[in-house]
Amino acid sequence: xxxxxxxxxxxxxxxxxxxxxxxxxxxxxxxxxxxxxxxxxxxxxxxxxxxxxxxxxxxxxxxxxxxxxxxxxxxxxxxxxxxxxxxxxxxxxxxxxxxxxxxxxxxxxxxxxxxxxxxxxxxxxxxxxxxxxxxxxxxxxxxxxxxxxxxxxxxxxxxxxxxxxxxxxxxxxxxxxxxxxxxxxxxxxxxxxxxxxxxxxxxxxxxxxxxxxxxxxxxxxxxxxxxxxxxxxxxxxxxxxxxxxxxxxxxxxxxxxxxxxxxxxxxxxxxxxxxxxxxxxxxxxxxxxxxxxxxxxxxxxxxxxxxxxxxxxxxxxxxxxxxxxxxxxxxxxxxxxxxxxxxxxxxxxxxxxxxxxxxxxxxxxxxxxxxxxxxxxx
Numbered sequence: 412x413x414x415x416x417x418x419x420x421x422x423x424x425x426x427x428x429x430x431x432x433x434x435x436x437x438x439x440x441x442x443x444x445x446x447x448x449x450x451x452x453x454x455x456x457x458x459x460x461x462x463x464x465x466x467x468x469x470x471x472x473x474x475x476x477x478x479x480x481x482x483x484x485x486x487x488x489x490x491x492x493x494x495x496x497x498x499x500x501x502x503x504x505x506x507x508x509x510x511x512x513x514x515x516x517x518x519x520x521x522x523x524x525x526x527x528x529x530x531x532x533x534x535x536x537x538x539x540x541x542x543x544x545x546x547x548x549x550x551x552x553x554x555x556x557x558x559x560x561x562x563x564x565x566x567x568x569x570x571x572x573x574x575x576x577x578x579x580x581x582x583x584x585x586x587x588x589x590x591x592x593x594x595x596x597x598x599x600x601x602x603x604x605x606x607x608x609x610x611x612x613x614x615x616x617x618x619x620x621x622x623x624x625x626x627x628x629x630x631x632x633x634x635x636x637x638x639x640x641x642x643x644x645x646x647x648x649x650x651x652x653x654x655x656x657x658x659x660x661x662x663x664x665x666x667x668x669x670x671x672x673x674x675x676x677x678x679x680x681x682x683x684x685x686x687x688x689x690x691x692x693x694x695x696x697x698x699x700x701x702x703x704x705x706x707x708x709x710x711x712x713x714x715x716x717x718x719x720x721x722x723x724x725x726x727x728x729x730x731x732x733x734x735x736x737x738x739x740x741x742x743x744x745x746x747x748x749x750x751x752x753x754x755x756x757x758x759x760x761x762x763x764x765x766x767x768x769x770x771x772x773x774x775x776x777x778x779x780x781x782x783x784x785x786x787x788x789x
Contacts, residue, residue, distance in 0.1 A: 479496055595619060664697060
């Protein structure tokens with residue numbers, strides 16, 4: 412008979428535990444993640460996983476963390492996942508760092524108790540930061556006044572209107588003293604890798620990045636949005652130049668003839684360029700950019716419709732409403748769900764708006780060069 416062969420062990424990957432040798436740490440740095448209702452899971456996990464891996468590959472407890480919510484009860488992410496937390500709005504240690512994890516409807520999730528707690532912990536010396544839209548809550552607490560900060564690009568317009576004391580940037584993350592902000596998504600990963608490198612060296616941060624299969628660590632000098640050529644799928648330098656000027660001049664739009672002149676071409680050439688690559692006229696493309704900003708302001712701020720119109724380069728609220736309805740198939744007031752009117756009741760603000768739209772009473776003409784397209788497009 413053949414003798415029984417010993418069972419072969421299945422191959423296993425080399426363990427990462429203790430793969431980076433560091434001097435024994437004298438203290439553990441702690442983070443407190445405040446989970447607002449409907450927080451963004453991606454930003455949260457991108458922040459907490461580098462801490463776990465830094466402990467794993469160093470073989471030491473370099474970092475510790477607690478999860479908090481306003482009530483101390485479970486917090487639900489925007490994807491529907493619910494997490495148990497460790498604490499409510501309890502006192503934290505002076506050398507802790509509080510990271511507010513924001514997400515959808517951050518204005519509603521940022522309650523007065525949360526604002527008071529953030530202010531109290533900041534006075535006691537804790538570091539305060541915001542992940543994704545969490546920066547809005549930190550700014551609302553007055554803790555970013557005079558500081559550099561960032562927030563997700565989709566929220567930048569409303570943030571600028573709301574917090575003019577904050578020096579808003581388009582960076583993926585910002586560290587200004589003991590105030591930390593990120594643009595959301597994987598930007599939290601870049602922030603935490605920077606903190607790991609600052610605390611324990613580049614070698615540890617790079618090893619953590621390798622564990623995460625993350626081979627391009629961004630710095631605070633990197634911007635969060637894709638380049639214009641990448642976003643529009645067209646690599647044409649003059650087209651990118653014109654679109655960049657459009658995006659930078661929303662409140663006071665530049666005429667198509669001036670855009671063409673500054674790009675070194677005729678208005679007809681500019682028209683052909685947009686038709687060829689974007690299948691729309693320059694006026695229509697510019698209008699769509701302005702209306703997108705308007706929609707962001709309507710959905711994310713309490714600005715009046717008239718002020719939103721002015722902020723987006725419309726001198727006539729009625730014309731703004733007409734363009735908005737043509738593009739989004741609803742009026743600005745209905746988009747916002749204005750004034751809490753009960754079903755079946757007439758919203759007087761919306762009624763006035765629609766009357767002005769129909770009769771064009773008492774408002775100046777729209778800026779020359781930006782009239783509606785002949786086909787009625789916005």
